Amino acid sequence: MSQPDTKQRILNSAEHQFATDGYHATSLRSITAAAAVNLAAVNYHFGSKEALLEAVIIRRLDPLNKIRLGKLEALLKKAEQVKEVPASRDILRTFIEPTLHLRQQGSDTEDFVALTGRILAEPRGVAMSIFIHHMEPLMIRLFQALSLSLPELSHQTLFWRLHFVIGSLSHIMRCHERHSIVPEDISIDPSVDELVEMFLDFATAGMEETK
């Protein structure tokens, strides 16, 4: 190819701008300008703006979900071998840890984390259906595993608590930098690992609460 990978350059640029400004507030002209490619390249390579968004999402989401599902299945298998139920903290970890760890792997993936969090919040119709379609198998498995680990909870309670955890997670993913609704005197950014453990403390306690 003449230009080194036009498609990838578009995907990177789109990922960054969608994550920063949102889907509707981002124009193809600014995406292609930042990627230093021609305006028509998006429609040539992807078909439409919406298809570009889908490509942006899928490029990262599928590998991520493979990792998450792999860790979850491995955990369940190991627990079964010892004839024990897996701890809810470990189950949640298989979902949370790979997600937040994306932030360490360079700024491109950082954009995706923010974008993912934002999609969960955007009005349905555009990306939500794509997203749900790619998340559903994992979520079902996660729900089953938690149900196994916390049999005393009703399905409704478990469902909502998982809902709460996902809400928190998507919030963290969106506001990785300057959230600061509460302006702290000393607001040292924790490391990703610290954040994971801090969130697991919170989420596990909320999950396991007997009430």
Add this chain to the structure above:
Amino acid sequence: MSQPDTKQRILNSAEHQFATDGYHATSLRSITAAAAVNLAAVNYHFGSKEALLEAVIIRRLDPLNKIRLGKLEALLKKAEQVKEVPASRDILRTFIEPTLHLRQQGSDTEDFVALTGRILAEPRGVAMSIFIHHMEPLMIRLFQALSLSLPELSHQTLFWRLHFVIGSLSHIMRCHERHSIVPEDISIDPSVDELVEMFLDFATAGMEETK
């Protein structure tokens, strides 16, 4: 006035459409058409589309925050009289309960709840700064109260846990109807009061976790 309250009709229509489709995906033409007023009325009464968004937010947020702050101050005062620290569950309740109770007060406020949740997720620049400005005093007070109630937690831990709670809450506010990433067999929608208690169980446990 000839038409009964053009401004209110615009605010209602805008609130509904901003909440449903998002700010950027909503046009002034569809807002004014739904409100059955002239297109130019928005710029005449509010000045611009962005100023309209601000008006939509402030109309509901200020009264809501007055209620929340009032309940919080009353709680703190009562606790001080008995020389005790308020329970973290009660503190969280002053914030969560008035928010979710908006959903019972008619469908107009329901729209606002969804919109509020969405603003927390939208890219900063448009509404975020408005929102933060109006939330800050309340959040500071909330943080102080929780710090009083949970003195064993470091400020950093407390800050993040409050962050998690707000994330969950905004997620609930956004997805009041069709969440269903996990398609439940029996997904009976709980009443608002049940939801409040269920969320308080979760959030309080996560907050109070000693680790």
Add this chain to the structure above:
DNA sequence: GTATGATTTAAACGTATGTTTTAATTCTGT
């Protein structure tokens, strides 16, 4: 080296947007 298919380019298309303008209309106070 030239023909073929894939890609890039520049330009235009049709449409939709937020905003402004100017005139008509309605309300208010006397």
Add this chain to the structure above:
DNA sequence: ACAGAATTAAAACATACGTTTAAATCATAC
């Protein structure tokens, strides 16, 4: 009833958008 201010109305404005077109350029295989 009437003058003046406030509001509404219809139209136009300038601009930005996603998409399409048609020619130019490139890569590759014969």
